[in-house]
Amino acid sequence: MVNSYRPTTLPEALKLMETRDMIPFAGGTDLMVKYQSWKGTLPRFPKDVLFLNHIPSLKKIEVNGETLAIGAGATLSDVIDYPRTPDILREAVLSIAAPGIRNIATLAGNICNASPAGDSICALYALDASVILSKSGGERELPLPEFITGPGKTSLGRGELLTEVRIPLKEANLQVFRKVGTRKANALSKLSFSAVAEIKGGTIDGIALAFGAVGPTVVRSKELEKKLTGKTLEEIKVLYKDIIDDYSAMIVPIDDQRSTAVYRKQVALNLLKNFLESGLLKEMQ
Amino acid sequence: MAKISFILNGEEVSVEADPLKRLLDVLREDFEALGVKEGCGEGECGACSVILDGKLVNSCMVPLGAAEGADIVTPEGLRETEKGKVIVESFADTGAVQCGFCTPGMMMAAEALLEKNNNPDESEIREALSGNLCRCTGYDLIVKGVKVSAERGKDLW
Numbered sequence: 001m002v003n004s005y006r007p008t009t010l011p012e013a014l015k016l017m018e019t020r021d022m023i024p025f026a027g028g029t030d031l032m033v034k035y036q037s038w039k040g041t042l043p044r045f046p047k048d049v050l051f052l053n054h055i056p057s058l059k060k061i062e063v064n065g066e067t068l069a070i071g072a073g074a075t076l077s078d079v080i081d082y083p084r085t086p087d088i089l090r091e092a093v094l095s096i097a098a099p100g101i102r103n104i105a106t107l108a109g110n111i112c113n114a115s116p117a118g119d120s121i122c123a124l125y126a127l128d129a130s131v132i133l134s135k136s137g138g139e140r141e142l143p144l145p146e147f148i149t150g151p152g153k154t155s156l157g158r159g160e161l162l163t164e165v166r167i168p169l170k171e172a173n174l175q176v177f178r179k180v181g182t183r184k185a186n187a188l189s190k191l192s193f194s195a196v197a198e199i200k201g202g203t204i205d206g207i208a209l210a211f212g213a214v215g216p217t218v219v220r221s222k223e224l225e226k227k228l229t230g231k232t233l234e235e236i237k238v239l240y241k242d243i244i245d246d247y248s249a250m251i252v253p254i255d256d257q258r259s260t261a262v263y264r265k266q267v268a269l270n271l272l273k274n275f276l277e278s279g280l281l282k283e284m285q
Numbered sequence: 286m287a288k289i290s291f292i293l294n295g296e297e298v299s300v301e302a303d304p305l306k307r308l309l310d311v312l313r314e315d316f317e318a319l320g321v322k323e324g325c326g327e328g329e330c331g332a333c334s335v336i337l338d339g340k341l342v343n344s345c346m347v348p349l350g351a352a353e354g355a356d357i358v359t360p361e362g363l364r365e366t367e368k369g370k371v372i373v374e375s376f377a378d379t380g381a382v383q384c385g386f387c388t389p390g391m392m393m394a395a396e397a398l399l400e401k402n403n404n405p406d407e408s409e410i411r412e413a414l415s416g417n418l419c420r421c422t423g424y425d426l427i428v429k430g431v432k433v434s435a436e437r438g439k440d441l442w
Contacts, residue, residue: 004304004350025351032307032346033327040314040323042305043348049305051350077340098416099397101328103340104347185415186329 004049010057010163013050014136018159022050026072027105029097030113058163061085068167072108076120079107086167088175088194092123095179098186108162114148117189117258121148122212123177124167125220126194132164133157141166150216170206172196174283178271182258189213190259193271199283203232209275211268214253221250233284240276247272291355293318294362304350309333311349312359320360320389324418331417334390335359341397343416360389363396371438372396372430381430383421390417395431403442404435 005022007013016022023045025031035043052058058073061082068084076093079085080102085093096102096110096119110120111131121144129144133156147154147162156162174197181187192212198205207228211219224246231239253264290299293316300315309326312318312335324332326345333344336358363369372392375381382388391414398405398413405413410431411424419427435442 002305004348006304006350006353025348027346028348028351029328029343029346032348036326039326040310042303043307045305049348049350051304051348053351054353097328098331099413100331100334100341100343100394100416101346103337103342185412 002045002048004051006051006054008054008056010055010134010161011136013052013055014134014159014161016050017161018136020048021158022048024052024112024161025049026052026109026112027075028109029101029105030109030115052161063169066169068169070107070165070167072106072161072163072165074107076102076105076107076110084169086123086127086169086172086175086196088172088177088196089120089123089127089167091175091177092119092179092192092194095119095177095181095189095192101186107165111144111148111165112154112156112162114150114152114154115188116151116216116218117192117213119179119189119192119212122192122210122218123194124165125210125212125218126196126208127167128170128208129165129167131162132166133160134163135159135161139163145217145220148217170196171198172206173199174279176275176279180267180271188258191253191264191268193268193275195275195279197280197283199280202284203230204228204236204280204284205230209247209272211247211251211272214251214264214268219250221246224250233281236276236280236284243276244269244273287350289349289353291352291357293357294359294365300349302349304353305348307345308335308347308349308352308357309344312344312357318359318361320364322386322389324386324390329416329418330387331390331394332387334393334417336363336393336397339400341394341416358393358396360392363392368396368399368438368441371441372434375434375437376427376430379426379430379433381422381427383419387417387419387421391419391427391430395434398431399435399438399442403439405431407432 176195194210197207322332324330
């Protein structure tokens with residue numbers, strides 16, 4: 001018999017996490033599908049369930065200094081509605097499911113589900129997001145790429161809860177999110193692409209490029225981004241073929257029920273080319 | 286099992302059930318709210334849509350325990366309101382209903398949209414209905430039904 005708990009404060013929730021092995025349940029829109037059973041019967045959760053949606057402090061979204069802090073109970077709709085959400089994250093979140101799901105599902109849940117096709121995750125990589133993992137008596141902050149270790153796998157430790165997502169609010173006058181799916185609403189990504197850049201005086205002051213659903217985790221290379229930083233329009237034109245080749249070597253997708261490796265790779269590179277040729281160059285001219 | 290209370294169509298109610306039981310099943314079995322339909326059971330079709338604390342949600346995705354204390358409106362509650370009557374009549378007059386299975390969910394999505402935006406354009410209507418599948422109409426007449434609801438109910442929303 002599986003039990004469930006409905007704590008109303010975070011310390012209470014962390015205490016429960018310390019004493020039992022439980023499934024944290026925020027929005028639950030992935031969990032309810034994963035553990036669904038025959039119609040009209042109870043979902044089959046393998047462990048006790050800890051409901052997190054009765055904890056008001058987790059629902060907060062706020063800006064502290066130059067950091068956006070999104071509580072683990074904030075829904076995708078809350079993230080869309082918050083005025084200081086970075087454009088690219090708003091775009092990515094709007095591409096997830098449909099309004100009825102976005103009103104329940106949480107950003108933290110999208111991260112913890114750690115699907116290679118998680119749309120918010122691709123944008124959060126490009127935004128240099130980190131996560132706060134709390135347990136009774138302490139917390140730690142991990143950069144998102146260190147938290148997500150593989151498809152469906154994270155470095156969440158025993159007794160820990162992901163309580164907050166942090167995003168540094170940096171200047172970025174160019175933000176692009178593209179998702180390729182079978183249909184516009186309620187489709188899982190075949191692949192996705194995120195670009196965040198700050199263009200100053202005709203040169204690239206900072207840039208981040210991330211590709212989703214083309215590998216076990218999001219593909220991003222700080223090394224290649226360093227090569228692009230400080231470059232002018234003319235220099236990017238000269239480097240163009242190298243950039244495409246470098247990324248081509250990194251993007252190694254697989255075939256699955258949603259798409260093929262060949263299609264994913266081709267479209268990922270096309271989105272990169274499109275970004276370099278129209279997005280970036282237009283902004284720099 | 287636990288005793289869990291919430292507000293259903295304006296009335297305080299409580300039910301003795303497993304907190305993991307889907308709200309969809311609680312509404313249909315324990316409260317005979319049969320306007321809440323089960324289509325896919327996995328959040329894709331919107332047939333089980335209800336309004337929870339003012340927001341459209343798929344009730345197949347919400348366990349009872351997560352809905353404790355919530356204010357829930359089902360199609361049974363909506364159709365008794367002035368706004369609900371406008372939506373029902375507008376859907377009927379525009380031919381937005383064929384087999385009818387998706388209709389209660391579509392009406393909940395329409396109500397959720399009009400509460401936020403009482404003069405939506407076509408793309409806003411299509412976005413608001415994007416989580417509700419209809420296999421009969423091809424959607425055009427449902428979009429029209431929402432548009433007519435907005436016009437007829439402009440003093441209500």
